[in-house]
Amino acid sequence: MDPPSEDLPLVSVVIPTYDRPAKLVTAVRSVAAQTYPNVELVVVDDASPSPAREVLEGGSFGGLRWRCVRHDRNQGANAARNTGIRESSGDIVAFLDDDDSWLPEYVDAQVTQFREGEDVGVALVGQRYTYDGRTTTVRIPTVGGDATRGLLEGEVSGTFSTMAVSRWVLERAGLPDEELPAWQDLDWQFRLSRHCSFAVDPRPLVVKGAGEYEQIKNAFEEKRDVSYPRLIEKHRDLAAEYDREREFVESLSVTLASSALTNGHAADARRFAFRALRLNPLLFRAWTLLLLALIPSWLYQAVIATRRRVIRLRN
Numbered sequence: 001m002d003p004p005s006e007d008l009p010l011v012s013v014v015i016p017t018y019d020r021p022a023k024l025v026t027a028v029r030s031v032a033a034q035t036y037p038n039v040e041l042v043v044v045d046d047a048s049p050s051p052a053r054e055v056l057e058g059g060s061f062g063g064l065r066w067r068c069v070r071h072d073r074n075q076g077a078n079a080a081r082n083t084g085i086r087e088s089s090g091d092i093v094a095f096l097d098d099d100d101s102w103l104p105e106y107v108d109a110q111v112t113q114f115r116e117g118e119d120v121g122v123a124l125v126g127q128r129y130t131y132d133g134r135t136t137t138v139r140i141p142t143v144g145g146d147a148t149r150g151l152l153e154g155e156v157s158g159t160f161s162t163m164a165v166s167r168w169v170l171e172r173a174g175l176p177d178e179e180l181p182a183w184q185d186l187d188w189q190f191r192l193s194r195h196c197s198f199a200v201d202p203r204p205l206v207v208k209g210a211g212e213y214e215q216i217k218n219a220f221e222e223k224r225d226v227s228y229p230r231l232i233e234k235h236r237d238l239a240a241e242y243d244r245e246r247e248f249v250e251s252l253s254v255t256l257a258s259s260a261l262t263n264g265h266a267a268d269a270r271r272f273a274f275r276a277l278r279l280n281p282l283l284f285r286a287w288t289l290l291l292l293a294l295i296p297s298w299l300y301q302a303v304i305a306t307r308r309r310v311i312r313l314r315n
Contacts, residue, residue, distance in 0.1 A: 008038040009091040009114075011107050011164070014084030015041065016077045017098040019048040021055040030101035032061040036108040041066035042087045044080040047073050078176045078184045081160070085175060094164040099209065102161075106205040110164040113199035121169030121196025122147070122189070124158040126204035133209075144200040148193040151186070152235075152244040154251025160185045161206045169196040182223035183231055190235050220263040228256055250279040250286075257289045261300070269293035 013031050017024045024043070031041050045052035045068055053068040069087050071080065077097075085093055094110060096102060106125065113123035124144075129137040141158045143150040151157060163185070173191040176184050232249060239248035253276040260268035273290040276283055292300055 008036070009111065010089065011036065011039050011092045011094055011111065012084075012088030012090030013039060013041045013094050013096055013107075014081055014088060015043045015096050015098055016046060016080030016084065017043060017048065017052050018046040018074065018077075018080075019050065020098050021048075021050055021052070024052060024055060024098045025059055027096055027098050027101055028056060028059065028061055028064070028066070030103075030106075031066075031096065032064040033104045034102065034107045035104050036111060039064070039107060040088065040090060042084040043068045044084045044087075045070040046075060046077070046080045047071045076178065076181070078178045078180065082175045082178060085170065091167050092164050093167065093170060095160040097159070097161050097208075100159075100161040101207050103205045103207070107164075109201045109203065109205060113201055114164075114166060116199050117197065119197045120199045121166045122192050122198045123164045123201070124198060125162050125201045125206060127159065127162050127206040127208060128204035130207060130209050138204050140202045140204070141198075141200045143189075143193075144198050146193070147189070147198040148238070149242050149244065151190055151193060152239050152242055152251070153247045154255070157186060157189050159206075159208075161208070163189075165192065166196070180227050180230060182227040187231055187234065190238065194238075220259055220265060220268075223259060224256060224265075224268060228252060246279050250276045250283065253279070254283065254286045254289065257286065257293070261289055261293055264297060266293045266297060266300075 015024070015027055028041065028043070031039065041064060043052055043056065043066065047070065051070060053070065056066070056068060069083055071083065081095060092111065092114060094107065109125060110123045114120050124141040126138060126140040128135055129139065139156060141162065142155045143157050169192055172195045173188070176188045180187055231252060235248065236245065239245045253272045257269045257272035257276065260266070260272060269289055270293045273286045273293060276286040277290070280286070
């Protein structure tokens, strides 16, 4: 990294981590490779069996300023993020999961977006998903500007690794909810959107690999039994304020149906697809998920495997 200029805001990068040493080193190296010069890194070790500090002390990260904070006990990803926020000092806070990585221009792109207007408090970029090193999907956020309505309607937002937040809006909206086992990023974005506008750079500057590790998250059952009802309870009044209650529940239901199908819970996939269709019988994605949930599990997995082989051949 080049020496920072005095007129460049400090960007604090927070990486929560738990027991993924190789992935963590890759993530940290992607932070060290940023073209933007004024960056500090706070790694929060959520009580990993192999301490993250020992893993990183053996690495070479150029001139990157970094430090590691360790929890005495495992508390979950959002608690780790909140520890990192409290330990950070930058005007902008960016987040990176330990199984993701950034392209070198990521931080520079986010800082540029905050200069688009004084009311911009959240900056998002696109994300590229890979499997065995091959690109499978590119996800581009569509919730720029006044994002609340779009979030309620299920428009594409972004994961923690794709978002940076200004300190001033973070202080107004509060920290991520540590009680949610899933959809923590979406919940926080609802709250952040009440205080600022969102800026979007469509370039896929974040890379997420699949097939080797699971994310820092709990089981599908917790998403179904805890996060889904809690998110509806927390934001139903907001949805009513925007006259988007139906769209809000419909969007969460079809997303949960997709997650159920991916995790092998066909009955739940059918149940939540039906729930979405009762709210909107014309919802094509819900019909697709319902049909996929009706075929035998072995056949669905064969379809997914075939799709991955086709992607490899195309690449």
